[in-house]
Amino acid sequence: MTTETREERNTPAGWTAHLELVAAILSGVLILIAWLIGKSGDETLSITFYIIAFLIGGFAKAKEGIEETIAEKQLNVEMLMVFAAIGSAIIGYWAEGAILIFIFAISGALETYTLNKSHKEISALMEMQPEEAWLLQEDGSTVSVSISSLSVGAKLVVKPGERIPVDGEIIQGTTSIDMSAINGESVPVTRGVSDELFAGTMNISGAIQMEMTKPSTDTLFQKIITLVQNAQNETSPSQQFIEKFEGTYVKIVLFTVFIMMFLPHFIFDWDWTTTFYRAIVLLVVASPCALVASIMPATLAAVSNGAKRGILFKGGVHLEELGSLKAIAFDKTGTLTTGKPVVTDFHVRKGADSEKTLSILSSIEAQSNHPLATAIVAYAEGQGVITRESPQIEDVPGYGLRATVENKEILVGNPRFVGETETADFHDGIIDKLYGEGKTVVFMKDDLGIVATIALKDTLRPEAIQAIKDLSALGIQSIMLTGDNEQTANAIATEAGLDRYVSECLPEMKVNHLKELLKEYGAVGMVGDGINDAPALATATSGIAMGEGTDVALETADVILMQNDLTRISYAVKVSKKMQRIIKQNVFFSVAVIAVLIISNFMQVVDLPLGVIGHEGSTILVILNGLRLLNKVS
Known part of the structure; x- marks a missing residue:
């Protein structure tokens, strides 16, 4: 069970998650009551409770389905479930229809929880951003002021146990700083005079004085929040395909169900009740709920995983592309070197x-x-x-x-x-x-x-050699593009353990060399930090920028390493590869379950309750499988 802040509970998303779960549980209780009443012989009262369970459990998803159908002018998965539940009630299978609604509601609540789990990372980050700071006066006293009122050059006091309010540097004192909000590392680092500080990090031990070096709206911490928010709103190519496929698939299912309502009666000599019942079962088991839920929860979990560890993906599409890289080109100055x-x-x-x-x-x-x-x-x-x-x-x-x-x-x-x-x-x-x-x-x-x-x-950056080794272990070639002379380039390449290098490479030449690498390897990443790296970052399959790089580089790149830690590149690639594996597992599993249930329905070996459990159970399983990406990838 995760703990939530007061602000988080009061958000619309937080209320939605709670209401969906409460409604699902309440509908389950009502179904149990209806079943017990039915056992006692009062069928009318039992049906009444089933109807109430229908309305309470199915309201959220039915409302969502109807609104999306009207907005997009095409049917969706939610409407299939509504039709299946209504159809079950029409032929007298009240318990089965109610169970369908109950499990569908539970599945929907779990999916909402999954989406909110990712958004909670943003809520947690935003709570780490202080709203006030201690402004140092000329007479040495301090006064509490709003961060939004501060300007670059302001001198501030940060006491032990307080969060750093803005980006800046220490002008007096020494302390230990918890940098986990920025780079995910829990081990504190020592900071003294002239050392850089980042908003949102925690001052652990000593009182310090600092000077503000960036506007509060342009801090590294604020960039993290903005980038992760944008990433969560951008769908990956796989998700876009599934969303387009869903509308067509729903139409095919409805057409097949319509045929199923009549054809088996004449071909297999089924009675009308059996024919209609099997059509309803088909409507349930053929619904692509699990397929639709195969990608988005996994993608959002992967984005959150990276954000926790100082890696910002600007969207699912960039996250997917990282796993396909065969080579990565590096700028030298400020990237491989300090x-x-x-x-x-x-x-x-x-x-x-x-x-x-x-x-x-x-x-x-x-x-x-x-x-x-x-x-x-x-x-x-x-x-x-x-x-x-x-x-x-x-x-x-x-x-x-x-x-x-x-x-x-x-x-x-x-x-x-x-x-x-x-x-x-x-x-x-x-x-x-x-x-x-x-x-x-x-x-x-x-x-x-x-x-x-x-x-x-x-x-060289202290971690550069290890970063190159990690990429090599993943089968990724490392190439340096630098404007330095041949001797300097060769020395750096040898020291870092790079596979190849190109010396005396001007910015426009970097783009040309990168295009050649793309022809050779197919998918190539580019890592840089400066204005002159922006064209190459835009040309690469995946542009990766150093967090302390120029604004142009940060805006152009697809992935940002917030603490300039090159070893995070291999971790990002591992997250991407694991996400792709999990998505493939989910898609294969969901399609296989649908196929087995459809065949079993035609063979009349699966009834509606089992079909509901198989269908919704597979949806819950693929969501849970996607949530594994919240854990650290090894």
Whole structure:
């Protein structure tokens, strides 16, 4: 039994689920009373109770069936059940008709519960979004304000046991954060100054101060809610086919039942009561209730499963396509790698003071906002080196920086800027080794020649290697598309364990390469995070975006990894494959049951009560089978 919030119980969907279940149970009680009265000999009173059971148990489904028939101008499964129940009553089979309504009502309540089970994930998420926050005043005091009134840059206080109200970063304090609302992981993570925070996550241990970095309407948490809501409203191709098939099938069943009401009387010499009775049984057992329920509950359960674990599917169609992927192409920077270069090597010429050299280098780089410059300054700070006063610099685009330090000219940049011959000879040609490792090399030159070299590398995400292994175990090829040079691309591909790579690949070339991969493999995914990845994400069979990627990438992609965890890709593929297996099981089982019951009816070995149990029982079983997708997939 699941617990529900007060808000959840008060929603229309919550009331519908409760009312359907109550009506079904009440009709069952009335049927039992009617049967007991009938046993005592009062047939009129017994029929009266059966009629009440009909009305109470069948009202919801009959209303739904009539409204859909009027709106869509075609009959549906619900109307078949109504006709079958009325037909049973006409020929005097009150108990059988009432049992049909009872089980059909129970099945309908269970299906409503299944749909609501998925929507409850949204309700639970929305409850995790705080409505108020503690705004930090200039005098150090705090005041409670509505989150909607906050703007970017606002400074907030979050106390232990409170949820993070908005996306932002810590400006004071250290704490443990429960990130399960975002990525499904129950193990708390430690967060300190400058670390990123997400709305909806729980502050566990320490009081912290944070600065708001995104509008409350644009938080990662709000995006999760919106995307999952959209996914639940989008039907998969399989579901669309079933819905189209249902109308035609219902017409065929009604036509066959009409023929059945007369033909067996003349061909098999059945009496009219038997003929009409068998037609009613056929109307029940041939109804495609189980077939119709084979897909939607399973799809919604799979969408909820992904949402719990930081994987957002934008609809059933994208969820289905993931399971068919034969290859996945990856962007490099910000996807396979962190997108933040770090210093890996620092060498100075013989006799030079390493600390003084690094101090001068960092003081020059501190004047630039280039990612490499930022990484060098951070390295110097990490080494405890004090940055000198800001020297005068000249930025030479594409080459480096020219600075004047202690009346001496200092050049910092690439080999073309400082001298290719000198850089090739520095430290016994160490540049070749560094380039071979896929690193970016920056040189520093003074009036005596090359004084130092510093190498940087955009490091692989910690989980990238495991993610590639997991995909390989599923039989999926991994290809990297990157704009980097051949040496860097080869080094990253080797380190990550990729099957293939394409270097010096511009955005427009990524699309062309992806089209070639689609011809080769048939179904190909694309993983990226930047604006330049959007065309390729749109071209791929399944576009997969990193949660911290650009808005363009997030809007273009079909699947979003909220915590940039590449290992979630293989999990998403497993969910898709399991969903496809369960749907196939459901479809095969429901069709088989219908076939067996129809044949048994013609052989007169199945009566109406057994037909009802077989038909509605199969519907309940396929729904329960679909609900297995709510569990973690291994």
